[in-house]
Amino acid sequence: MSFATPKKRKDEWDAVSALESGPLSSNDVEAVVERLRTGIQQQMLRVSNITKAEKNLGTERDSATARELVDGYLQDCERIHRLLMQGESYLRGLIGTTGDGGTGKLNLVTIDRLSEQIQNAQKAYVDVHRSYEAKKMSRSVQEKYELFQRERENLKNLETDKTPLLSGKHNNAIYLDTPHGEGQMQMQVKVQTPEQVRNDEISESTLQLHADLIQQRDNAITSISKGVQDINKMFKDLDAIVNQQGEQIDSIENNMMSIANNNQLATRELVKAEDYQRRKGKCTCILLLVLVVILIIVLLVLS
Numbered sequence: 001m002s003f004a005t006p007k008k009r010k011d012e013w014d015a016v017s018a019l020e021s022g023p024l025s026s027n028d029v030e031a032v033v034e035r036l037r038t039g040i041q042q043q044m045l046r047v048s049n050i051t052k053a054e055k056n057l058g059t060e061r062d063s064a065t066a067r068e069l070v071d072g073y074l075q076d077c078e079r080i081h082r083l084l085m086q087g088e089s090y091l092r093g094l095i096g097t098t099g100d101g102g103t104g105k106l107n108l109v110t111i112d113r114l115s116e117q118i119q120n121a122q123k124a125y126v127d128v129h130r131s132y133e134a135k136k137m138s139r140s141v142q143e144k145y146e147l148f149q150r151e152r153e154n155l156k157n158l159e160t161d162k163t164p165l166l167s168g169k170h171n172n173a174i175y176l177d178t179p180h181g182e183g184q185m186q187m188q189v190k191v192q193t194p195e196q197v198r199n200d201e202i203s204e205s206t207l208q209l210h211a212d213l214i215q216q217r218d219n220a221i222t223s224i225s226k227g228v229q230d231i232n233k234m235f236k237d238l239d240a241i242v243n244q245q246g247e248q249i250d251s252i253e254n255n256m257m258s259i260a261n262n263n264q265l266a267t268r269e270l271v272k273a274e275d276y277q278r279r280k281g282k283c284t285c286i287l288l289l290v291l292v293v294i295l296i297i298v299l300l301v302l303s
Contacts, residue, residue: 029094036087036114043080043121046073047128054132058141060148070132077125084118147209 053070056062091111135141 029091032087032091033110033114036084036091036118039080039084039087040114040117040121043077043084043125046076046080047121047124049073050128050132054128054135057132057135058144062141062145062148063152064149067136074129077129081118081122081125084121088115088118143209143213 050070050073053066053073056066088111091114095108095111
């Protein structure tokens with residue numbers, strides 16, 4: 001995020017002040033409407049800037065200056081919202097007293113449209129404000145913010161403590177006589193001050209924080225790897241179950257085919273049995289008829 005320069009920030013502040021000092025006169029209703037539209041645009045612009053600042057939280061671009069700039073945007077949004085609510089109330093008052101504000105161009109449709117835009121802008125501001133504060137107060141962002149702050153302080157102290165090897169000052173320097181009396185040779189000896197010792201301690205704490213972050217990341221990677229292995233095992237078990245079910249399905253299919261074949265054979269046997277019963281019935285009838293005829297002949301002969 002490109003941070004606003006002092007001049008740009010002053011222009012933004014002046015823009016809000018200009019909105020607050022605008023006229024609320026029934027003689028220039030169009031100017032009031034235009035002022036409200038400009039206020040909505042200004043609020044959405046600041047909402048966009050806060051959204052960009054939220055993405056930079058916990059990164060190298062996160063600094064005290066950037067957070068102060070966001071605080072200014074939040075204050076601007078509060079001021080603009082109060083202005084928008086006052087302007088909307090003023091316009092609705094004009095509708096209630098004159099019917100059209102004395103211009104013939106102001107109506108409830110225009111006011112309702114402005115009211116909806118004001119509500120949307122305020123909702124966007126509330127959402128991004130809540131999201132920004134939640135992320136800023138999160139533990140991970142605070143740790144990274146403190147880490148980058150310490151690194152900036154270390155760099156600043158290192159730049160402050162830089163001294164040339166040879167200097168005209170006699171502090172922390174040893175002078176040695178050169179042979180043949182040609183003068184003195186100055187040897188610079190760097191002595192650590194208590195402040196530099198504290199900086200070394202800060203560096204150690206910074207390294208420890210980096211080590212903790214690396215350990216956390218390693219633990220997270222290990223956890224993810226274990227989860228992947230568990231998922232792989234689940235898929236293998238599922239594959240074995242599918243294969244087992246497939247074998248059972250094949251067995252069921254074979255049994256169904258066997259049952260179908262047996263049904264066909266049984267149908268054939270039933271047809272054969274029916275034919276046999278039919279033929280047997282005919283033979284029985286013929287045999288009875290022959291016996292009856294023989295019996296009649298015998299009776300005739302005996303009589």
